[in-house]
Amino acid sequence: MMNFFSRKKSAPSAKERLQLVLVHDRTDLTSAQLESLKDDLIKAISQYIEIDPDAVRIELERDGRSQRLVADIPLRSAARHRSG
Amino acid sequence: MTAQVITVTSGKGGVGKTTAVANLAAALAMDGRKVVCIDGDIGLRNLDVVMGLENRIVYDIVDVIEGRCKLRQAMIRDKHYPEMYLIPAAQTRDKNAVSPSDMIRICNDLRPDTDFVIIDSPAGIERGFRNAIAAADRVLVVTNPEVSAVRDADRVVGILEAEEKGSPALIINRLNPMLVKNNDMLSAEDVLDLLGIQLIGVVPEDESVIIGSNRGAPVVTDPKSRAGMAFRNIAKRMQGQDVPFMDLDSQSGLWSAIQRLAGRK
Ligand SMILES: Nc1ncnc2c1ncn2[C@@H]1O[C@H](COP(=O)(O)OP(=O)(O)OP(=O)(O)O)[C@@H](O)[C@H]1O
Ligand SMILES: [Mg+2]
Numbered sequence: 001m002m003n004f005f006s007r008k009k010s011a012p013s014a015k016e017r018l019q020l021v022l023v024h025d026r027t028d029l030t031s032a033q034l035e036s037l038k039d040d041l042i043k044a045i046s047q048y049i050e051i052d053p054d055a056v057r058i059e060l061e062r063d064g065r066s067q068r069l070v071a072d073i074p075l076r077s078a079a080r081h082r083s084g
Numbered sequence: 085m086t087a088q089v090i091t092v093t094s095g096k097g098g099v100g101k102t103t104a105v106a107n108l109a110a111a112l113a114m115d116g117r118k119v120v121c122i123d124g125d126i127g128l129r130n131l132d133v134v135m136g137l138e139n140r141i142v143y144d145i146v147d148v149i150e151g152r153c154k155l156r157q158a159m160i161r162d163k164h165y166p167e168m169y170l171i172p173a174a175q176t177r178d179k180n181a182v183s184p185s186d187m188i189r190i191c192n193d194l195r196p197d198t199d200f201v202i203i204d205s206p207a208g209i210e211r212g213f214r215n216a217i218a219a220a221d222r223v224l225v226v227t228n229p230e231v232s233a234v235r236d237a238d239r240v241v242g243i244l245e246a247e248e249k250g251s252p253a254l255i256i257n258r259l260n261p262m263l264v265k266n267n268d269m270l271s272a273e274d275v276l277d278l279l280g281i282q283l284i285g286v287v288p289e290d291e292s293v294i295i296g297s298n299r300g301a302p303v304v305t306d307p308k309s310r311a312g313m314a315f316r317n318i319a320k321r322m323q324g325q326d327v328p329f330m331d332l333d334s335q336s337g338l339w340s341a342i343q344r345l346a347g348r349k
Contacts, residue, residue: 009266009267009268010267010268011264011267011268011269011270011271011274012267014230014231014270014274015270015274015278017231018231018234018235018270018278019278021235022235022238022278025235025238025239025242026238026242062280064280065241065245065251065279065280065281
């Protein structure tokens with residue numbers, strides 16, 4: 001818990017927390033479910049192309065009243081394969 | 085004329101739905117509109133006291149539905165505005181006494197000779213809320229600039245979208261400009277950005293609201309009240325007028341007084 005008497009202003013933290021809560025409320029997806037979705041995605045993609053599992057980012061983003069699932073999946077350097 | 089049916093709802097309780105209904109109705113009546121308010125909060129009747137009409141109740145909405153009286157007999161005429169009426173809620177404990185189709189039927193009966201039917205929804209997303217939105221042509225969602233009220237408002241907006249009720253308009257109530265200025269309250273812009281719906285008005289926190297409800301006289305009748313002015317502006321927007329949003333900052337009582345004393349204004 002944050003220190004109640006900390007001098008930091010509270011409105012930015014309210015907004016940040018609400019942003020997260022609303023995305024999850026709207027999609028009915030918990031953080032745990034999102035993690036397991038990410039694991040499944042990594043497994044599926046790895047069957048076709050070599051990726052760096054630790055660098056994969058997957059996020060729910062808000063865009064007005066709609067949500068999108070945004071994945072950033074860096075591929076392992078192809079240059080290495082070509083030169084090797 | 086054919087009435088617009090407007091439902092005021094919120095998800096979270098106590099954010100100012102009943103206050104908004106009483107004030108918007110009075111402001112519309114001041115503009116010469118014929119208005120019928122319906123208290124949809126079965127079992128927790130309140131609109132009557134806020135409007136100062138509690139002593140005039142003979143019949144309520146459940147009497148109409150169960151055929152004990154005619155619709156006209158349950159319409160209580162306001163003391164000051166002869167073109168404003170209230171259909172009170174019943175104090176029964178039977179939540180199933182009213183159904184969505186009852187609300188649609190009553191509103192359709194009112195439509196031909198009314199300009200606005202304004203329905204005060206109960207808090208929550210249960211039966212009473214469903215009844216309140218059933219007949220709505222337009223929904224106004226009331227929230228406060230505060231985390232739980234905004235979260236619940238978002239749930240309600242989601243349900244309204246899923247029910248294809250169209251995108252509701254937002255009333256941000258009890259905004260404290262000084263707290264916003266100090267970055268200790270969500271601003272109207274923050275709330276709008278979070279909820280992603282259109283804004284119809286921002287009502288400041290204002291003690292005259294409480295004084296008004298003590299007297300059973302909505303604050304729109306007080307020309308000096310900031311909240312009253314905000315509600316009057318919303319009523320104008322409901323009538324299709326393009327009214328600029330108030331600059332809450334520049335006149336926020338104490339803050340501007342301090343600014344003046346400090347010689348900064
Ligand atoms: N802008 C305001 N400034 C100050 N007080 C306000 C304001 N708006 C509402 N209030 C006060 O907040 C309290 C709750 O308001 P109200 O009864 O209208 O809420 P509600 O949403 O109808 O509640 P419920 O969910 O219980 O039906 C009342 O005491 C009212 O006077
Ligand atoms: Mg109420």
